[in-house]
Amino acid sequence: MRKSIAIDMDQVLANFYKKLCATYNENFGTSFTNEEFLLTTQRDLPKEDGKKLFELINEPDFFRDLELLDLDAIEVIKELQEHYEIYIATAAMDVPGSFNAKYDWLMQYLPFLNIQNIVFCGNKAVIHTDYLIDDSPGQLRAFKGTGIMYAMPYNADVDGFERVNNWLEIREYFMGMLVK
Amino acid sequence: MRKSIAIDMDQVLANFYKKLCATYNENFGTSFTNEEFLLTTQRDLPKEDGKKLFELINEPDFFRDLELLDLDAIEVIKELQEHYEIYIATAAMDVPGSFNAKYDWLMQYLPFLNIQNIVFCGNKAVIHTDYLIDDSPGQLRAFKGTGIMYAMPYNADVDGFERVNNWLEIREYFMGMLVK
Numbered sequence: 379m380r381k382s383i384a385i386d387m388d389q390v391l392a393n394f395y396k397k398l399c400a401t402y403n404e405n406f407g408t409s410f411t412n413e414e415f416l417l418t419t420q421r422d423l424p425k426e427d428g429k430k431l432f433e434l435i436n437e438p439d440f441f442r443d444l445e446l447l448d449l450d451a452i453e454v455i456k457e458l459q460e461h462y463e464i465y466i467a468t469a470a471m472d473v474p475g476s477f478n479a480k481y482d483w484l485m486q487y488l489p490f491l492n493i494q495n496i497v498f499c500g501n502k503a504v505i506h507t508d509y510l511i512d513d514s515p516g517q518l519r520a521f522k523g524t525g526i527m528y529a530m531p532y533n534a535d536v537d538g539f540e541r542v543n544n545w546l547e548i549r550e551y552f553m554g555m556l557v558k
Numbered sequence: 559m560r561k562s563i564a565i566d567m568d569q570v571l572a573n574f575y576k577k578l579c580a581t582y583n584e585n586f587g588t589s590f591t592n593e594e595f596l597l598t599t600q601r602d603l604p605k606e607d608g609k610k611l612f613e614l615i616n617e618p619d620f621f622r623d624l625e626l627l628d629l630d631a632i633e634v635i636k637e638l639q640e641h642y643e644i645y646i647a648t649a650a651m652d653v654p655g656s657f658n659a660k661y662d663w664l665m666q667y668l669p670f671l672n673i674q675n676i677v678f679c680g681n682k683a684v685i686h687t688d689y690l691i692d693d694s695p696g697q698l699r700a701f702k703g704t705g706i707m708y709a710m711p712y713n714a715d716v717d718g719f720e721r722v723n724n725w726l727e728i729r730e731y732f733m734g735m736l737v738k
Binding site: 382384465470471474477478481493494499504505506507 | 672
């Protein structure tokens with residue numbers, strides 16, 4: 379039986395933080411660079427700003443025009459799909475306004491995906507696949523299969539997971555495994 | 559560690575077929591009773607009617623005002639939540655127009671639910687819980703834990719799963735298990 383891989387969306391497939399940073403700068407008169415913002419989570423912002431920022435993210439179209447994080451992702455997923463059962467698992471319940479935009483984004487970038495394999499969830503403890511590629515240490519710890527950490531500045535200090543820096547490394551990891 | 563239970567929405571929590579039947583009669587000049595309609599799946603309808611019916615179901619508000627299937631469901635879930643990790647797992651990807659209405663329905667009827675435990679999916683092979691309560695033989699077969707069949711006329715001939723007829727039976731099944 380083919381092994382299965384669940385793939386997170388934000389900061390693995392889609393460049394969430396780039397738009398988040400631009401939205402923040404635009405609304406709060408700041409001038410963070412993307413690199414700075416990647417280390418400034420919402421939790422570190424003043425409470426009122428965090429609340430307003432959430433409202434902006436929860437707008438129905440916020441997630442619609444996120445850029446691809448890594449241009450290689452599409453071709454790698456297409457290739458992996460020939461050997462693995464590919465699922466997309468995104469914690470959309472945190473941002474319920476995002477459902478339609480996230481769905482449309484997936485239809486646009488991964489039209490070859492089996493829509494039965496899309497999962498909008500919260501806690502990824504509920505995901506039953508062999509692997510999960512995610513940038514969130516909390517989600518990777520909750521997950522019961524093998525977690526693969528997509529490297530981001532905010533998870534640089536977290537040990538215990540295989541790390542990948544880009545989609546070519548994901549390709550290498552999973553295609554290499556087939557040979558073994 | 560607490561055992562976990564995933565609960566399907568349509569025809570387990572929400573009375574989907576009642577509204578489907580009313581919508582059908584209203585749009586196609588028929589006069590099916592609910593009982594007749596429960597044995598007339600969309601697949602048996604003429605192709606054009608099935609397509610139009612899907613469009614009606616996929617309207618953003620179709621799922622918003624579904625009635626509770628069994629008035630006991632809420633209290634039973636509240637009680638089970640004290641002993642089990644409760645997830646809601648609904649195959650929303652089949653009807654992407656339903657996301658917001660389904661979410662709002664859950665917030666209305668199960669406000670005590672942990673929103674991190676809501677899952678909009680397709681194939682329930684991806685659900686990692688100990689139990690799944692579902693009316694769909696296909697989903698129960700795909701699921702890798704213990705499937706509990708919520709009895710409906712269209713699954714009456716399906717063997718291989720524990721069957722429950724209503725929410726008091728669900729209560730009995732799971733609360734009884736705690737004593738063992």
